[in-house]
Amino acid sequence: VYSAAMKNTYLDKDGDEHYKFVNLDMEEYRDIETTIDAFKSVLEMDAYKNLHAGIVIQTYLPDAMIYIKELYDWAKKRVQSGGAPIKIRIVKGANQEMELTEASLRGWPNVTYASKAESDANFKLAMNFLLDPDVAPYVHTGVASHNLFDHALSMLLARERKVEKYVSAEMLEGMSEAAYKVLKDQGLNVILYAPTATKETFTNAIAYLVRRFDENTAEQNFLRHSFGLQVDTPAWDTLIKSYDDALALMPTVDQGPYRNQDRNQEIQKETIDVKYYHFENEPDTDFVLKANRQWAEKIRDKWQNIDKVGGFDAYPVVGGKIVQRDEQIDVIDKSQYHENKLAGHYTEATPEDMKIAIATAKEDPDGWRKLSAVQRQEVLMDVAHELKLARADLIGVAAAEVGKVFSETDVEVSEAIDFANFYPYSVAKISALTGVEASGKGVGLVISPWNFPIAIPVGGIAASLAAGNTVILKPAEDSILCGYRLCQCFWDAGISKNTLQFIPGRGSVVGEHMIPSKDIDFTIFTGGEKTAYSIIKSRPDIALSAETGGKDATIVTALADRDQAIKNVIVSAFHNSGQKCSATSLLVLEKELFNDEAFKQTIKEGVESLETGSVWDFTNRIGTLANLPTGELKKSLTYLDEGEAWLVEPHFTDKGNPYMLTPSVRWGTKRNDFCHMNELFGPV
Numbered sequence: 163v164y165s166a167a168m169k170n171t172y173l174d175k176d177g178d179e180h181y182k183f184v185n186l187d188m189e190e191y192r193d194i195e196t197t198i199d200a201f202k203s204v205l206e207m208d209a210y211k212n213l214h215a216g217i218v219i220q221t222y223l224p225d226a227m228i229y230i231k232e233l234y235d236w237a238k239k240r241v242q243s244g245g246a247p248i249k250i251r252i253v254k255g256a257n258q259e260m261e262l263t264e265a266s267l268r269g270w271p272n273v274t275y276a277s278k279a280e281s282d283a284n285f286k287l288a289m290n291f292l293l294d295p296d297v298a299p300y301v302h303t304g305v306a307s308h309n310l311f312d313h314a315l316s317m318l319l320a321r322e323r324k325v326e327k328y329v330s331a332e333m334l335e336g337m338s339e340a341a342y343k344v345l346k347d348q349g350l351n352v353i354l355y356a357p358t359a360t361k362e363t364f365t366n367a368i369a370y371l372v373r374r375f376d377e378n379t380a381e382q383n384f385l386r387h388s389f390g391l392q393v394d395t396p397a398w399d400t401l402i403k404s405y406d407d408a409l410a411l412m413p414t415v416d417q418g419p420y421r422n423q424d425r426n427q428e429i430q431k432e433t434i435d436v437k438y439y440h441f442e443n444e445p446d447t448d449f450v451l452k453a454n455r456q457w458a459e460k461i462r463d464k465w466q467n468i469d470k471v472g473g474f475d476a477y478p479v480v481g482g483k484i485v486q487r488d489e490q491i492d493v494i495d496k497s498q499y500h501e502n503k504l505a506g507h508y509t510e511a512t513p514e515d516m517k518i519a520i521a522t523a524k525e526d527p528d529g530w531r532k533l534s535a536v537q538r539q540e541v542l543m544d545v546a547h548e549l550k551l552a553r554a555d556l557i558g559v560a561a562a563e564v565g566k567v568f569s570e571t572d573v574e575v576s577e578a579i580d581f582a583n584f585y586p587y588s589v590a591k592i593s594a595l596t597g598v599e600a601s602g603k604g605v606g607l608v609i610s611p612w613n614f615p616i617a618i619p620v621g622g623i624a625a626s627l628a629a630g631n632t633v634i635l636k637p638a639e640d641s642i643l644c645g646y647r648l649c650q651c652f653w654d655a656g657i658s659k660n661t662l663q664f665i666p667g668r669g670s671v672v673g674e675h676m677i678p679s680k681d682i683d684f685t686i687f688t689g690g691e692k693t694a695y696s697i698i699k700s701r702p703d704i705a706l707s708a709e710t711g712g713k714d715a716t717i718v719t720a721l722a723d724r725d726q727a728i729k730n731v732i733v734s735a736f737h738n739s740g741q742k743c744s745a746t747s748l749l750v751l752e753k754e755l756f757n758d759e760a761f762k763q764t765i766k767e768g769v770e771s772l773e774t775g776s777v778w779d780f781t782n783r784i785g786t787l788a789n790l791p792t793g794e795l796k797k798s799l800t801y802l803d804e805g806e807a808w809l810v811e812p813h814f815t816d817k818g819n820p821y822m823l824t825p826s827v828r829w830g831t832k833r834n835d836f837c838h839m840n841e842l843f844g845p846v
Contacts, residue, residue: 164210185216185249185304189257190264191223191273191421192450198229202236205248214246216304221288222255222274222281225419230288237300251304251332252288254281256377269445269576271420278382282408283415285312293319298328304353306332309384310341311405317350326351334374338385362758365721423448425457425554431547436539441587444550444579447572457554458568458780465505465558466778469495473506474559476646479653479664480519482527485509493643496565496786496821497776505562508642510667513675519663523605523632524681530661531602531630535593538628539586544655545624546582549575552651556616556644561777563643564615565786565821568777570738571616578620578648585621586628602630603705604683607676609669611688612788613741615641620648622686623662627652631683634663636676638689640788642666669693677701711841715748720755724764732768736825739784740845747842748831762809765827769810774824776816786821787844794836795844802828803835812846 167182174180188197201217204210217233219226230250237248258274265272275281285307292303293316305316313331320326331345335356345352359367379386382404387397425447447454468474473493478485490507511519530538549556553575560571593600606626610619619635626633637645649664665672673693676682677700684705687694691710698706716734718727734746755761775782791799799812812826825845831837837846 164204164213164215167215168210168213181213183214183216183249185218185251187218188220189260191261192264194223194229195450198233202233205240205245211240211245214249214302216249216251216302218251218253218306219288220253220255220257221284222258223419224275224280224284224416226252226284227287227291227417228419230291234291234297234301241300247300247302249302249304250292251306252285252292253306254285256373268448269443270423270448273419273421275416279404279407279411280415282312282404283411284417286315286408287412287415287417289316289319293323293325293329295323295325298323298325302328302330304330304332307384308333308337308341308388310344310388311384311401313341313345313350317348337374338388341388362760363724366723366725369723421448421451423451424453426453426460429547429550434543436536436543436587436590439543439587441580441584444546444576444583446576447553447569449569449572455780458557461554461558461561461568462778462780464554465562466495466498468506468558468562469504473504474562474643474647475506476508476642476664476666478509478511478515478519478666479649479659479662480511480515481522481663482658482660484659485511485515493563495562496788496819497561497778499819499821500817505559506643508646508666511665511671513671516665516672516675519634519665520605520676520679520681522660523634523663526632526661528658528660530627530632530658533630535586535590535600535628535630538630539590541656542582542586542624542628545652545657546579548651548655549579549582549620549648552647555647559643559647560615560641561785564612564641564788565777566615566738567783567785568780574614574617577617581617581621581624585625589628600629602626604631605681606631606633607636607682607685608633609636609672609685609687609689610638610641610645612638612640613738614688615644616648618688619645622688623649623652626684626686627657627662632661632663634665634676636665636667636669636672639666639668673697673700677704709743711743711843713747713839713841714744715750716746717750718752718755720752724755724761728761728764728768731765732772736769736772736784736845739787739823740825741788741843743841743843745843747846748838762829766809769825769827772825774815774822784825784845786819787823790820791823791844794840795842795846798828798837798840798842798844798846799823799826801836803832803837805832806830806835806837 163184167184170182171179172182186197186201188194205213205215219230233250241247255274261273289305291297292301305313307313316329320329330351330353332353332355333342335354342352342354357367357370384401387401391397449455449458487509490509492507493505495503495505556575557568557571560566561568592598608619608622608626610622619637623633623635635645635649646664649662652662653659673696677697685697687697687706687708694708694710716731731746731749772784773782774784777785806828807830809827809829810825813824814820814822815824816822823845828837
């Protein structure tokens with residue numbers, strides 16, 4: 163972009179030639195550090211040393227001044243070493259709804275001020291700092307607002323401090339022509355900016371316009387009251403009060419970030435009276451924060467090198483004992499396939515182990531079933547605490563064994579903690595209802611999958627234990643280490659090794675020796691449809707809760723926001739390497755979109771931009787497959803139906819690592835084609 167700005171110059175009103183001016187903006191808080199880093203790192207290159215470029219800072223962020231001062235320090239050094247000054251456009255911010263949504267979804271504090279007065283106060287603080295004579299020569303200022311009071315303050319400060327040449331008033335084209343003329347009449351340098359759109363994408367421009375209308379007609383907004391505004395009227399008094407409220411807050415308004423989660427800090431166990439407990443979701447890790455990125459690096463240092471301490475090993479746990487044998491099965495770290503690194507080993511359970519486990523679960527020697535719902539709730543909430551303590555290890559073992567990137571396992575851990583808190587909370591509420599009696603079914607067998615190796619098994623175990631059952635966990639063969647580590651959280655919290663037992667091994671052996679047993683009262687299964695049917699066939703009378711696969715489609719119409727559609731389709735289709743039953747496996751487009759070459763090219767470029775590789779390299783968004791491609795997935799990589807073509811062709815990266823499959827897109831799939839009718843369970 164900067165190269166194009168320097169190549170495509172323009173002439174000003176005096177006929178002088180200039181480079182085009184580029185402003186970098188960021189919509190979301192999570193992008194601010196990345197955007198600033200990109201801005202500085204590129205402008206530090208010799209080729210762009212003399213380019214005058216800008217960046218936008220939103221002052222509804224309480225930490226805005228931190229970023230502004232850091233940019234000033236950097237810009238001053240740049241100018242003093244012979245480079246061009248930069249420009250900061252200060253805006254109040256117009257993305258609060260999205261920030262509020264993300265904060266509520268992830269359990270984080272909102273990043274913005276709660277009131278407009280605080281945002282306005284911070285805007286004035288930024289203006290006061292940037293229009294200082296010691297700052298302005300290095301950092302020019304764009305005061306972006308439709309509030310004439312703000313522009314009046316900017317004008318007076320600039321004139322008083324003799325920095326007018328470094329300041330511009332900036333407004334959105336068409337929002338207030340009267341305000342624009344007033345500012346021009348006062349001799350201000352006014353910049354109008356406007357969205358541009360092609361005929362084909364004009365609906366996006368309309369959406370932008372509607373958003374601005376909604377923003378600028380809000381009750382507290384200046385523009386709402388500005389049309390026909392006169393002194394000493396109710397509208398004038400409203401605006402004066404709003405302005406005075408902001409001025410009054412300037413000395414005390416918060417100047418630090420609201421989001422300060424730090425996973426490095428020791429987790430303190432809360433004292434909770436379950437009678438007054440109210441369930442709340444566990445916050446995910448905010449990897450935008452530097453402290454949490456450092457925490458992630460510690461996880462990587464441990465688990466990428468876990469083989470140096472012999473790996474992480476898993477064993478059968480039956481009848482209250484850990485069963486250790488000489489024979490072990492190696493678990494490879496698929497991200498370090500060529501280095502032959504091991505994540506650990508496991509010992510398979512024998513048919514005799516399975517027999518003992520069933521008998522122990524039926525007997526319930528430690529009396530789990532005799533506990534009240536509230537007593538079970540107290541213990542399971544201790545499990546939730548242990549899961550919190552184990553978050554780093556659970557992320558690390560899933561990366562090493564299954565090849566999941568950190569951010570995808572992190573949300574699983576949060577969900578697992580929620581399960582351990584919510585299920586017993588729900589059982590206690592139900593048990594307390596008048597006229598309702600609730601009791602466990604007896605012995606539960608939880609058969610969990612490899613694609614969500616933390617949340618799903620914890621959910622099955624926690625629900626079963628909360629209801630007063632004893633439980634046997636049989637994890638998928640590709641996630642046995644994960645299953646063992648999460649069971650340790652239950653045992654460490656006080657759940658006995660008789661109440662929760664662990665059976666690692668092959669599904670076929672479990673199917674032969676456990677499913678047919680009449681002492682298994684129910685099974686919670688997540689996995690393939692064929693396996694679910696085989697369970698029913700083996701034991702028709704079993705109480706089975708089965709979640710199996712599916713062929714999920716996303717439909718995009720011509721009236722959709724195309725950029726948002728592509729963004730979300732790519733996330734759905736390829737995150738978790740496409741290894742989930744909810745992944746977008748089929749994209750159904752209206753004819754107008756299907757024939758739109760620009761839309762098609764954007765999908766192609768978006769998919770190709772996904773970095774695939776080692777989970778230990780944090781630049782990669784897509785990790786490894788959990789297992790080698792087989793069945794429908796394997797066929798889909800080489801077979802095309804008539805009329806189909808590869809928009810993005812699959813290949814194995816990392817020098818042909820057979821577990822490292824890049825995302826791919828087949829184009830032109832028709833009704834009843836192979837990829838229409840089959841679940842692929844991979845990044846295709």
